[in-house]
Amino acid sequence: MTTTEDFRSPLTLAPIRRARERFLADLPLPDGIPDDVVAGWRRARFFGVQRDLTADRDLAAAPASPLLAAASPVLQRLVPVLGDRDHAMVLADERCRVLWWHGRPPVAALRHDLSEREVGHNSAAVALRTGLRAEAHGPEHFLDLWQDVSAVSVPLHSPEGARAVGTVTVVTDLCEGRGSHPGAALAEATAAAVEAELAARWQRPAERLLLDAYLRESVSGQAVVALDGRNRFVNEAAARLLSPEALSHLERRAAALMHGDVALDARRPRGGERPYGLHEPYEAQDRDRAREPCGAREPLDVDMPDSSGQAARLTPVRHGDSVIGIIAVARRTSPSPGLESPGPGCSRPQAGELAALVGSSVAWRHATARAAELARSSSQPLLLTGERGSGKTAVGRAVLVERDGTEPLTVDAAKAPDGRLAALCASLTNHQDSQGGPARSLLLRHAERLGQRDVAALIALLDESPHLPLVITYTPGAPVGPCLERLLDGLSARSVVLPPLRGRPEDIEELAARLAPEPPPGHPPLTWTLDAVRALEQHSWPGNVTELAHLVRAVAEQRRASGPVRRSELPDVVQERPATRRLSAIERAERDAILEALRRHGGNKARAAAALGIGRATLYRKLRGYR
Template sequence: MTSIDDTPAGPALSSLRRARDRFLGGRPPGDGVPEDLAQAWRRARFFGVPRDLTAPPRVRPPVDPPLLAAARPALDRVAPTLSGGMGLVLVDSRCRALWWSGGSRYAGTSADVAGLDLSEKAVGHNSAALALRTGRRAEVHGPEHFLDLWQEVSAVSVPLYEPAAGRPAGAVTVVAPLAEDPTAHPGAAIAEATAHAVETELLGRARPPERLLLDAYLRQRADGAAVVALDGSSRLVSPEAARLLSHETLTRLERRATALVRDADTGQEGARAGAPEENTGPEGARSAPPEESAGPEGAHTATPEAIAAPEEFTAPEEFAVPDGAGLTVRMSRLTHGGEVIGAVATVCPAARRARAAERHDHDRLPGLVGTSRPWRLAVSGATELARSAEPLLLIGEAGVGKTALARALLTLRGAAAPRVVDAAEQVPGEVPRWCHALAEREGGGPPLLLRHAERLAQSDVAALLSLLERRPAVPLVATHTPGAPTGPCLSRLLDILSARSVALPPLRERVEDIPALLTAFTGHPSPGRPPLTWSLDARRALEQHTWPGNVAELAHVVREVAERRRATGPVRREELPYGLRVPPATRRLSGMERAERTAILEALRRHGDNKARAAESLGIGRATLYRKLRAYGMDQA
């Protein structure tokens, strides 16, 4: 172990040492000390921490803590690569040491360190306690520590978050001898990478390999691809892949996946990496050899690359399908914790791939999600109409995505930022002012995105009709939700606009887009929370729902589930709002029964599954509501 350098510290450290001496001598530390550091010293004095402790006090350590079991593989990989007097420490949420390697100056003892109490109440200010308290990376250098024991030690700590936990479950600390310039801790990157590896292991233990394979399959399916996921013992085949691939080809893919898992288990994958004739696909395609990695023996310092990565795909291998009439398959190995746990194959129509690339800019619009035929036809028709600067009317039920499509179409035109007017907000004068400005400038002005055209005031309708009579080609995209009664002037305006109109399908007619929409609405999880995934049962319930509020209602359901849930793992049917948990009717219902069942579901949804309030809003007793729920098979939801 490298000895401590006794070279005098820089001016900043010297001033901190003097301030600490003044504080410990009973005087104010001075103006140069940050207030949060001065408060930490005061807390240590309040807790009665002796400054001259030779080692942290010991408490009863936890028995077989899960955090240690998850962290040990990463810690065992990183610890041998540390040098220069550096050490690695793991503490739990109560700041009890669970594991310690190197940096004996920090521990103050060479005996068993399990159970050393590093809490602020026991040893005063230190980086592990600070990281657990603030929930973010913390560094404490030399004289910032309260104990004399750590005056020549610099430490950086990174908190560890368990899946779905809102607060740290522990922290990883890297200690090093104090440097003359402690502005950047030399082990900060090591601590961050180690913490990432430990959190990945925690997530993996919460989600076994079968769950990871299913998640990978669902992610690929969300993009509308034809997907096959295999692990050698089972396979998941999307309906699109089942239509394109024969039983013989699926058997070939299964054999290949079995070989990948078997070779990884027996260690042959690395031995075969350098042999050019190996690693071939079902039709002789060759995959790239895995990258070589240095083991602890050849490493001199730890880097983020030296630490295990989360589940990931390797570089795919691509090969033709003999019975696929121009099809190719791209197979990627799915690895977790350095082990191959299966493979995911996507089917690519090679003959259509070039044409699809040519149509990419034509059909693909920013901010839109969906690959179903009704949605693609609507978007394609709107795209064609939007290429000319003439009025365009988008028609559809509330919440189908009319405004999102309108914004994307205006972006496609490459025009200036549109003026957005919502007729439902009844802002007087907005539409006439735009019409007047456009009529005055022959060169044109910004386009108008007019929402809820059915709610236009009489003055707005008159201004638009006058403008369209003088200039039929105006940059206007309007949205219209049918159903509201319209007067003669508004009917005339809608008749003029409907000459160039597109009807958008409701969500119940494009349920195959629900997986992709779920992925889009889920977005990035908040720090410390796993990504939101959906069980097959929950997805089936979502696909069976009639969605009166369409895509907007689905987005609201996703937000509600994400905010309310505390469990880990995929979202289950039981976690969905009541109206979505209810299965379809088990018998054929009359028109009156269907209407009544729909009214009950809507009342329950509106009142957050509160049956008493739902019954009151329906004008019936609670006992009557329960009886009707049983009659319609809705009582088990």
């Protein structure tokens, strides 16, 4: 037995042949016989395989299978070629059952079931088990029947790429003295062609199905999310309702449902109940439910994270035998003003300081609304985490000014000598500061840079006075010692993660305008061409808003040209277009639906967006994303 990761020259077959005879006679084996070959023989014996099985005279009729249907056009094209060679080809399914075969003499040795339990080890069984190309030559087989044949098998992967759904095997007379099997290239090429057919057949209806279900539900105005394991579509109502954490939670539950795991807190809707969402799973075909695990079949109600006051119903979207996605319809279960989405229509007006910060993306609005709510609800410490430069200090300052009506005292742990901070924090517990004025809140930046002594003192202080008016910013990345870990753990219930800039590209244009320096008197403010904005949106911004601020300042200071800033004026690393992204199946379907709607409405974007049930801005953004 040979896999692509471990090629053995069939030159060495003579010692393997002798070893096999000794194995069958229960004699000790010589050294140097590959372990995997011996293990294969042992498994065959364990399964009780008879070494003298003969060929199946009448191969059973191939079970009807989507694999055979997809492979047939490819295999039929190969038949004339196989007739000219000493090759036979065999197609087997995911249970090693032979679905199709064609070719010269070695096929006289064919069995209809190639599973190890039935015939001992062989290249098809190995390829299926390992997911890799595998070879088996003469005496490596357990069966006497196959002592004079060599075979190479290539696994066929499902369109999602997750599992092997069958194998293509090329069989020849025993080929000793060569490198890899002479049929390896043919088997690989055939497998690739069959996989392409499978993908084409699987994708077209599947992607359409999920998208249709998503659009159908969205029309009702409910908060709808479509998830297929790799992508999420979120309609505007869902974007307003669900925080990024709630979306991630939904994604995890959907993944579990797609794999047939019914989560512990999930419940089937009661009979007759239809408070929201769907009751019937979407299906393309196959209404026979009896054999399926119900977790992957039925709509399920799931609770959202405790504090969100939301629930969602997950409905599987099926295509043939597979669940190809989940439609989640979310709703609010209890009024939860603190977590109310800050989106249009249901937003709590943001007070001045926070609102002055730029950001209308859902991710930014949710994070900042949550920070403001936590700060408002109690004077206990608040932890703001996020990548460097993502705006932690700006948000921390804004929520404190909003709450206290006064500037916080800001201390940077990266600059304060170890040991100083504790005294400063202790003063927060008094009602007066060191100058006798009313105590201010403390904004402590860069907790990751705190010295040991300060961390220990802070923990002790928080144990004693849990209501310390303190906001801490923390940038994950560096290894965390046990003390700091304890401090962060203690604050985790009141922590907010700020999104990185690359996660909210829709905010970049507005940020760039805000971060530009004041133009000299009589000069217009800095503006950007669409192409330059696109380049900014596509950059990954490892330094987040700080990096954007530097860039905007540098461009403003250095440019000699007038008019909007062009892409060519940006630093090379920002100018470069990222390699064209391959759209996923669901993105392609969405793009096609949008293009079709545009065509039907004569290119009128407003009408196309209305027909699709999405906002015009969303339609623009999606079209940009497909470039």
